[in-house]
Amino acid sequence: MDEILRVRDLKTRFFTEEGQVNAVESVSFDVRDGEIFGIVGESGSGKSVTALSVIDLIESPGRVTGGEVWYRNADLADEFREKRSEAVDGDFVDLRRLPKGVRRSLRGPSFSMVFQDPMSSLNPSITVGEQIAEAVEVQRRARANPRSTRSRTQGYGLGKYLVDSIVPGREYTSTESKERAIELLEQVGIPDPEARAEEYPHQFSGGMLQRAMIAQALAGEPDILVADEPTTALDVTIQAQILNLLRDLQREQDMSIIMITHDLGVIARMCDRVGVMYAGQIVERGTLGDIFENPVHPYTEGLLGSIPDLEDPSPRLSPIEGNVPSLLDSEMGGRCYFADRCPNAMEACLNSIPEYDTDSGEVVGDGANAEAVHTARCVLATREFDAAEALGDDYFGDRAEASDPETPDDAAEQEVVSDA
Amino acid sequence: MSFARFIIKRSLQGIFVVWGVVTVVFLLRFSTPGDPITFIAPLDASPELRQRIAEELGLNQPLYVQYFDYLTGLLTGDMGYSYISGTEAATRIFARVPATVELAVAATVVAIVISIPLGVISATRRHEPADYAATTFSLAGISTPNFWLGIMLVLVFAVQLNFLPTSRRPVGIVQAVEVLVLSGNYAGIVLWLQHITLPAITLGTYFTALVTRLTRSGMLDELGKSYVDAARAKGLPETLVRYKHALRNTLIPVITVLGLQLGTLIGGAVITEAVFAWPGLGTLVINSINTRDWPLIQGCLIVIGSSFVFVNIAVDALYAYVNPQVVYD
Incomplete structure (x- = not known):
């Protein structure tokens, strides 16, 4: 299987009044054709920001400050091979080095997104059908004008909008788009789609709305669908339906999905490969089997340890002690960010840790060992735990306390639970 | 249809509110000191003359009789006879309504046309010079008193620059449009525009500033x-x-405020009308209070109250x- 997306060393920063927040810190991963790649982590670990950075939806005060996002698209590669040779590598283009208008034009036909809470992710005062039809219409207009990628999203200014909304029969969405929207609603399993298309989001149930949201995301027939906690806001019974729907659609349309979740059950059920995120880094990635059967990073082990086991119900789960660290740049040292919570922290963990190939123990990065399947940002990938080098329990004592009150919300939400 | 039912229901409720207004306004006369006859009769009037005036006006009747007389009068469009000005109260009041409505609507149009784009620009260019300019403008607009602004505008644009007239309303919009349609002469419209510009800006500034702020914060949200x-x-x-998605939702609370404000503009343009000698209801209320012209006071208050109710519906x-x-029930 070929890669459709290669993310290399991605960095996203938020420039807040308290200081610079390193929400995404050197994240690298690949997404292959027709696979579901999972990103799992606690709240505040940077998984959503990673996805938003990939599809260029980071808003001020945030900014993607470094890294490369290589996306396979032969047409774009041909278009820019001469003009910007540094942004082209074979069939791949580096989205970060393409003009903003081009990146924007990829939203819909290349990338699309399903958000966490369907109730707030659809506009409450526009009918569901109209919102899906809009998404179809953008792509319809883009196809009508294929010569210029740039004109796809630009060239629709305020004047045109005013004329279109005042003059009758000149709406933005055409009848064809509205019909296509109804087809899409049918495709995602909404009964009586013609009538439902005329309804407003508040007339839908959560599960139906998430289906509509998925229909909207599919309107441009995207290569890559980002699903950001698509089932978190839904009832457990509905969650399974939505996950099945996503997987069926993924197979039918042969698209790739980046599945973001805090729920290891969702990961186990859906994903082919997984990246585990902690404090803005992917601390371990590999196939589903690598992560669940053979985890290397103590954080991954900790996550797995906090799942209740029905076969062997022990009286208490084993949570990971402590809290997610503050991601303020000034408070992040050059060390493994998990060291203060890690049961196996050693002196070597006080240096910043690169990604290691867990098989060979070699460093991955800068093109070296890029094909490594199972990697971990942990010294344990290269050597055994040595009790003689272990850091004392109170080594980070004062630090852990200092970062506590910074993130009360994270503390409340940090449990990672499975319902599968 | 449920929307039609909603309107009918709200209108019925409105009728009760107007009835309440009428009752309160009617009782107002009896709770204020001073005998209206004192103001109508000559200073040296004999008790017999006073008695005759009282009988003629029905002031010697019991309160409930007067009340029902007044109510039935209102239903036939009769607001009583204004002795002091020597005309039917209703005639005088309705002659003033167009000027007031014109001014209130013009001020609202000024406010909408300026404030909504300004709020949107301010929100979409947050922390840029355009945003600071808009925020400063709205702060200034909210804190500037009407009478001072009106006088300053007159001093600058009418007196110094000789650009616009200082005051008065020589022609109404209805007549001006009539002339334009019938004879194609647009001089009336120009004259009307010249005269309404300064009052509309004066009355609309506070409103513009308020809606700019509302739009900005709503849009950011x-x-x-x-x-x-x-x-x-x-x-x-x-x-x-921005416009189809975000602005649409921003306008929901803005519309509420716009409506409430339009209602206050109809009754509350007193100062602006005074500064520009604008022949509206505001000046009429003030004058009739000064002369204790009760039929006029009552009539004006009822008209203002009813239009407030109507605007709200x-x-x-x-x-x-x-x-x-919104669910209609």
Whole structure:
């Protein structure tokens, strides 16, 4: 299987009044054709920001400050091979080095997104059908004008909008788009789609709305669908339906999905490969089997340890002690960010840790060992735990306390639970 | 249809509110000191003359009889006879209504045309010079007193620059349009525009500033919501994201405020009308209070109160149209 997306060393920063927040810190991963790649982590670990950075939806005060996002698209590669040779590598283009208008034009036909809470992710005062039809219409207009990628999203200014909304029969969405929207609603399993298309989001149930949201995301027939906690806001019974729907659609349309979740059950059920995120880094990635059967990073082990086991119900789960660290740049040292919570922290963990190939123990990065399947940002990938080098329990004592009150919300939400 | 039922229901409620207004306004006369006859009769009037005036006006009748007389009068459009000005109260009042409505609507138009784009610009260019300019403007607009602004505008644009007339309303919009349609002569419209510009700006400034702030903060709120991210993620042009999606939701609370303010403008343009010698209801109320011309005072208050009720019903209807989440019951 070929890669459709290669993310290399991605960095996203938020420039807040308290200081610079390193929400995404050197994240690298690949997404292959027709696979579901999972990103799992606690709240505040940077998984959503990673996805938003990939599809260029980071808003001020945030900014993607470094890294490369290589996306396979032969047409774009041909278009820019001469003009910007540094942004082209074979069939791949580096989205970060393409003009903003081009990146924007990829939203819909290349990338699309399903958000966490369907109730707030659809506009409450526009009918569901109209919102899906809009998404179809953008792509319809883009196809009508294929010569210029740039004109796809630009060239629709305020004047045109005013004329279109005042003059009758000149709406933005055409009848064809509205019909296509109804087809899409049918495709995602909404009964009586013609009538439902005329309804407003508040007339839908959560599960139906998430289906509509998925229909909207599919309107441009995207290569890559980002699903950001698509089932978190839904009832457990509905969650399974939505996950099945996503997987069926993924197979039918042969698209790739980046599945973001805090729920290891969702990961186990859906994903082919997984990246585990902690404090803005992917601390371990590999196939589903690598992560669940053979985890290397103590954080991954900790996550797995906090799942209740029905076969062997022990009286208490084993949570990971402590809290997610503050991601303020000034408070992040050059060390493994998990060291203060890690049961196996050693002196070597006080240096910043690169990604290691867990098989060979070699460093991955800068093109070296890029094909490594199972990697971990942990010294344990290269050597055994040595009790003689272990850091004392109170080594980070004062630090852990200092970062506590910074993130009360994270503390409340940090449990990672499975319902599968 | 449920929308029609909603309107009918609100109108029926409105009738009760207007009835309440009428009752309070009627009773007002009896709770204020001073005998109205004192102001009508000559200073040296004999008790017999006073008695005759009282009989003629029905002032010697019991309160409930006077009340029912007044109510039945109102239903036939009779607001009583204004002795002091020597005319039917209704005639005088309704002669003043067009001027007031014109001014209130013009001020609202000024406010909408300026404030909504300004609020949007300010929100979409947050922390840029345009935003600071708009925020400063709205702060200044909210804190500037009407009478001072009116006088300053007259001094600058009418007296110094000799650009616009200082005051008065030589022609109404209805007549001006009539002339334009019948004879194609647009001089009347120009004259009307020249005369209404300064009063409309004076009356509309506070309102403009208020709505600018509302639009700015509402828009910032809406732009932070995830449906905006979703709209961007599906590739929608930024124009549609801002105006079709975010602005639409921003306008829901703005419309409420617009309606309430339009209501206050009808009754509250007193100062502006005084500065520009604008022949509206505000000046009429003040004058009739000074002369204790009760039929006029009562009539004006009832007209102002009723238009407030009417505007509110209209706003509710508009609100229901913009916000599909309103349930009509």
